[in-house]
Amino acid sequence: MKTISENICHGGTQGVYSHDSTATGGEMTFGLFLPEEAKLGEVPVLWYLSGLTCTHENAMTKAGAQGWAAEQGIALVFPDTSPRGEDVADDEAYDLGKGAGFYVNATQDPWKPHYRMWDYVAEELPALLGREFAIDLERQSITGHSMGGHGALTLAMAHPGRFKSVSAFAPIANPTQSDWGKKQLGAYLGDDTGQWAKHDASLQMTEVGFDGPVLIDQGDSDNFLDLLKPEALAHAMMARRQDGIFRMQKGYDHSYFFISTFMEDHVVFAAEALYA
Amino acid sequence: MKTISENICHGGTQGVYSHDSTATGGEMTFGLFLPEEAKLGEVPVLWYLSGLTCTHENAMTKAGAQGWAAEQGIALVFPDTSPRGEDVADDEAYDLGKGAGFYVNATQDPWKPHYRMWDYVAEELPALLGREFAIDLERQSITGHSMGGHGALTLAMAHPGRFKSVSAFAPIANPTQSDWGKKQLGAYLGDDTGQWAKHDASLQMTEVGFDGPVLIDQGDSDNFLDLLKPEALAHAMMARRQDGIFRMQKGYDHSYFFISTFMEDHVVFAAEALYA
Numbered sequence: 127m128k129t130i131s132e133n134i135c136h137g138g139t140q141g142v143y144s145h146d147s148t149a150t151g152g153e154m155t156f157g158l159f160l161p162e163e164a165k166l167g168e169v170p171v172l173w174y175l176s177g178l179t180c181t182h183e184n185a186m187t188k189a190g191a192q193g194w195a196a197e198q199g200i201a202l203v204f205p206d207t208s209p210r211g212e213d214v215a216d217d218e219a220y221d222l223g224k225g226a227g228f229y230v231n232a233t234q235d236p237w238k239p240h241y242r243m244w245d246y247v248a249e250e251l252p253a254l255l256g257r258e259f260a261i262d263l264e265r266q267s268i269t270g271h272s273m274g275g276h277g278a279l280t281l282a283m284a285h286p287g288r289f290k291s292v293s294a295f296a297p298i299a300n301p302t303q304s305d306w307g308k309k310q311l312g313a314y315l316g317d318d319t320g321q322w323a324k325h326d327a328s329l330q331m332t333e334v335g336f337d338g339p340v341l342i343d344q345g346d347s348d349n350f351l352d353l354l355k356p357e358a359l360a361h362a363m364m365a366r367r368q369d370g371i372f373r374m375q376k377g378y379d380h381s382y383f384f385i386s387t388f389m390e391d392h393v394v395f396a397a398e399a400l401y402a
Numbered sequence: 403m404k405t406i407s408e409n410i411c412h413g414g415t416q417g418v419y420s421h422d423s424t425a426t427g428g429e430m431t432f433g434l435f436l437p438e439e440a441k442l443g444e445v446p447v448l449w450y451l452s453g454l455t456c457t458h459e460n461a462m463t464k465a466g467a468q469g470w471a472a473e474q475g476i477a478l479v480f481p482d483t484s485p486r487g488e489d490v491a492d493d494e495a496y497d498l499g500k501g502a503g504f505y506v507n508a509t510q511d512p513w514k515p516h517y518r519m520w521d522y523v524a525e526e527l528p529a530l531l532g533r534e535f536a537i538d539l540e541r542q543s544i545t546g547h548s549m550g551g552h553g554a555l556t557l558a559m560a561h562p563g564r565f566k567s568v569s570a571f572a573p574i575a576n577p578t579q580s581d582w583g584k585k586q587l588g589a590y591l592g593d594d595t596g597q598w599a600k601h602d603a604s605l606q607m608t609e610v611g612f613d614g615p616v617l618i619d620q621g622d623s624d625n626f627l628d629l630l631k632p633e634a635l636a637h638a639m640m641a642r643r644q645d646g647i648f649r650m651q652k653g654y655d656h657s658y659f660f661i662s663t664f665m666e667d668h669v670v671f672a673a674e675a676l677y678a
Contacts, residue, residue, distance in 0.1 A: 381409050
């Protein structure tokens with residue numbers, strides 16, 4: 127593992143690190159905020175998965191999460207959204223290939239060799255965090271934005287017992303029924319739509335649900351409402367009687383101005399579950 | 403004036419606007435956060451002046467100021483740091499020309515025609531804000547980072563009665579004695595160093611001081627300490643018995659991770675003066 131940078135922030139350390147990933151077969155970069163408490167012992171961790179076109183950096187610099195995490199004494203991890211490097215397949219579209227890993231393990235060419243973001247986020251990166259940093263893997267929560275909200279929800283539901291809470295900002299909620307999903311799941315996983323269901327938060331909410339509290343924030347002025355399909359997830363949550371809250375926020379759009387506005391709520395929500 | 407974008411943020415509106423500037427002889431862009439209270443009437447305003455290489459955008463997206471401003475019911479304005487456009491003189495160095503206006507009115511070629519950021523920030527932009535938005539020009543405070551901290555301090559001291567408070571993050575504190583200053587003041591204002599004094603916060607603090615409270619934060623792990631010369635400003639403040647606080651923050655550097663950490667303090671500091 128290499129240290130790219132470390133900056134003191136809110137009494138803790140905002141670091142950026144890279145490492146050779148076996149999951150994605152290349153070098154991966156991630157951001158990690160450790161609160162001051164991590165100098166004394168292991169701290170809980172909140173994962174933040176980013177959306178289309180993002181790297182590890184966007185939320186780290188624009189979401190304003192570190193102050194709230196410092197207040198709660200929890201770490202924040204900001205993974206990248208896809209494999210990177212010259213030998214990694216890509217597409218001209220912003221929503222396929224680099225920056226658009228969709229948190230799946232690709233089974234189709236040309237994506238198969240590197241696009242294994244599911245394994246990277248679910249297995250390899252947590253193991254590395256537990257090994258290299260003062261992070262308590264028994265206390266993890268997860269959140270994310272847009273494609274990252276999709277990742278947070280699907281990963282959380284697929285790993286019962288692992289995450290104490292899950293939340294999302296404007297998640298891609300029903301990708302098997304959306305142009306943000308059909309194209310990518312088809313490309314990465316192939317035409318057998320049976321393979322897609324694991325990666326659809328609304329379907330998984332209907333099938334298995336989440337074994338903890340759920341918080342969803344969605345702006346009603348989001349330009350991408352037709353692609354996000356929040357109504358599908360809200361229906362699935364409430365039909366299941368999922369312990370959870372779905373908030374439609376008047377006037378808010380899809381930007382980091384929306385995320386930063388409600389970040390405090392999501393960090394506090396996670397902290398309440400992590401310290402319960 | 404043109405609206406470039408408006409996003410709801412913390413209940414208010416983060417806007418970006420452009421306008422034809424007579425001061426700089428070209429189109430200028432600025433960011434403006436208006437808290438929800440601005441829908442009901444005029445609100446106080448806190449100016450944030452940015453540092454070298456920045457545009458109106460950096461602090462708007464990375465300083466995490468809007469939440470605190472919303473809590474206090476005050477507007478934030480984020481001006482650009484120099485004139486822009488193809489006909490504007492520039493230099494290959496990051497610290498001269500575009501992105502490096504140093505908040506002065508240039509008197510020397512080739513800078514003279516456009517580099518009039520002093521007049522722009524002191525005269526033209528406030529007049530426009532008062533005309534176009536629900537902003538109370540009787541209640542202004544000012545802050546800034548690095549070159550912007552220099553601008554905030556020198557503008558505040560040169561306009562007694564205008565600003566209720568001034569603060570700065572890692573300001574360029576003594577530019578007449580620094581390579582962040584001698585080069586630029588020489589280029590923009592010429593070799594007569596008598597013209598430079600107005601643009602040196604430490605000299606102005608010694609000569610005139612500020613007619614309100616002053617707050618300075620400086621990280622002790624700032625890479626640019628030798629260029630910033632905080633000790634000159636601290637000495638001038640305390641020699642003068644200036645109403646003010648100078649804080650050396652252990653471990654912090656020059657980045658927005660430093661700024662975002664202490665932004666709450668600076669917004670609250672301004673608000674206390676604005677509502678006094």
